[in-house]
Amino acid sequence: MLIDELRRASQGEAEPLERLNELLKGDAGADLAAVSQLSPAEAARLILLLKPRRARVLLRLLPDAPGLATLEELDPDIRKYLLDAEGEQRVARIAAKLPIADAADFLVDAPEHLVEAALAAHPQAEALRAAITHIDGTAGAVMRRRLVAVPQDWTVGQAIDEIRQRADVIDRLYAVYVTNGGRQLVGYLKVRDLVLHPTDATVGSIMRSDIVTVAADTDREEAARIAEREHLPVLPVVDANGALVGIITATELREIDREEVEEDMRLMAGLAADASAMDGPLRIVPRRLPWLSAGLIGSSIAALVVGSYEDALTEAAILASLIPIVMSLAGNAGIQSSTITVQALASNALWVGDIWGRVLRELGGALLNGAIVGLIIGTGIMILSGFLGIDRPFMLALTALLSLLVVTVQASVIGSLVPLALKRLRLDPAVATGVFITTSNDVVGVLIFFIIATTIYI
Structure with a gap:
């Protein structure tokens, strides 16, 4: 099945979607090799159009990295329902190979047994456990750990090199954060600051110090209100010692607002706050x-x-x-x-x-x-x-x-x-x-x- 047909199926077109369903009934490995060319968003849309059994088959056909990225596009409740025992073992194995920041971003919403399986296989289990151990509903539980932070004594040239090296894991560069020797956050740089200053200028001499942060244990709703009040597209998160541990981006802020609205709607309807459409x-x-x-x-x-x-x-x-x-x-x-x-x-x-x-x-x-x-x-x-x-x-x-x-x-x-x-x-x-x-x-x-x-x- 060609990639164009798969993309049409992901848009809900009846004929290619029907053909995909037929292929997924049998041995679809060779015919559906093009699945690996779908973007995570396209694969996620396709999964939501299929019955659970066939959606699991499609997920197994995706390579490791795209498969994990596709799961991240889905609602956590759908993820839990979609993953059977074999799928959970595979995800745990993939997560165990990821850097701590990437693994923590994925596992923070995962079921406890999946987290434990990934921890058992990860070479830096204790560091990973510390990264995902945040109380649900706090800034630490929703923050993103993939960011660019440089010491204040680095030069602009070194900071630019760091951005280039991390380009494959940073979805969008909101800012470059500046830390001292103990990783305490002391300032930040906008991309324009790096462009407008010479490469031999030290980061500490040109950084901006008007930075607004929240603690990792701050309620996520309060964090969203702070970002809205200060008109911030991204909010740095620090631990009890002031060390930078993550950021809450515009994506997470929108997600917080959406989840709060959904929770209020459930409570207004007399449902438990964690009720889900996937409940049995x-x-x-x-x-x-x-x-x-x-x-x-x-x-x-x-x-x-x-x-x-x-x-x-x-x-x-x-x-x-x-x-x-x-x-x-x-x-x-x-x-x-x-x-x-x-x-x-x-x-x-x-x-x-x-x-x-x-x-x-x-x-x-x-x-x-x-x-x-x-x-x-x-x-x-x-x-x-x-x-x-x-x-x-x-x-x-x-x-x-x-x-x-x-x-x-x-x-x-x-x-x-x-x-x-x-x-x-x-x-x-x-x-x-x-x-x-x-x-x-x-x-x-x-x-x-x-x-x-x-x-x-x-």
Whole structure:
């Protein structure tokens, strides 16, 4: 199969993709030799278009280095699912031959048993273990170790030679970092600095010292905020002694933002933060059942509230038709206000000095929304009363108006304040927009509705 056909298949074209599937069913070694000419990105796209069994066959056909680069293009969860026992042994063997920086970049997201297999075969196992031992979610766990760093007493010519020697492992040169004798970071050079100064000038005499760094144990989300605040495309990472250990590039910064958004979306949907599309049934249950159970408990409490007003429903059964409206409005209003607050917290765009101003704005908006929705429902009740013979339609319409007004206000205010409270307690505010807000507002909303209904209508 020619390389052009493989590339067309990687773009999703049906005919070459179908032919590739047929080849992968049998002995495709000779026919698919051109696979090695695909770029890692093209091979990764192709793998995602194939069924897992055939994707594994294709991965085995890739040479060692392109195969590892292709795996790096894939999501870590897909990597784990794609690699069978034979594939893991091969990857561990390849990683064991890599320099420490390259091996650490790949293994940081790998399963524990794969890391241990690579460590067992790597000639510098202890150094490699130290390079990948960072707490998940920190700058050290996401940083890239492939960079160019030179001593401050080197000349510009020596620095340029170092760049040339490392050109095959550096994807993009953001800066040349300058260190002292103990590898402590003291400055950096832009590429233009190397071009504009004579080759015999010392690096220390022309370096820039306005460098911003983060510690390896800094939370990755905080590191991304620092880079955004300082308008930095790359952020150096240092250890406890100030020694340069890696960099977080624009690619990693975008990845951090993407993963944080995805994590917040999972929490908002009542999923575990590490839930994945590759989860099997035995992983789905522990990652989803707790939140479903919490929702069940909340719904049960709401049902108890409704049951406690059985006499009121018996006396005025029409009230039951308003319960879904009240619960839906309470849940939606709470989710809207809590989502806005969570997004403001996540993007560091919440004005702390304006907290109460924000609450008042939410209150004003909730009053208007509640009044409008209440008037719509109330008007509908008055219109329907001419056809259905509703008892005391004006009082029922007033009950609906006041209930929806009060429910919208309480849901919006709670939705605004709960994420702030969770943030204060050092918990993830995104939890607030999931089952917690929805069920609590359902319970409170139904209770408010029946209190108003029994006061005005019954």
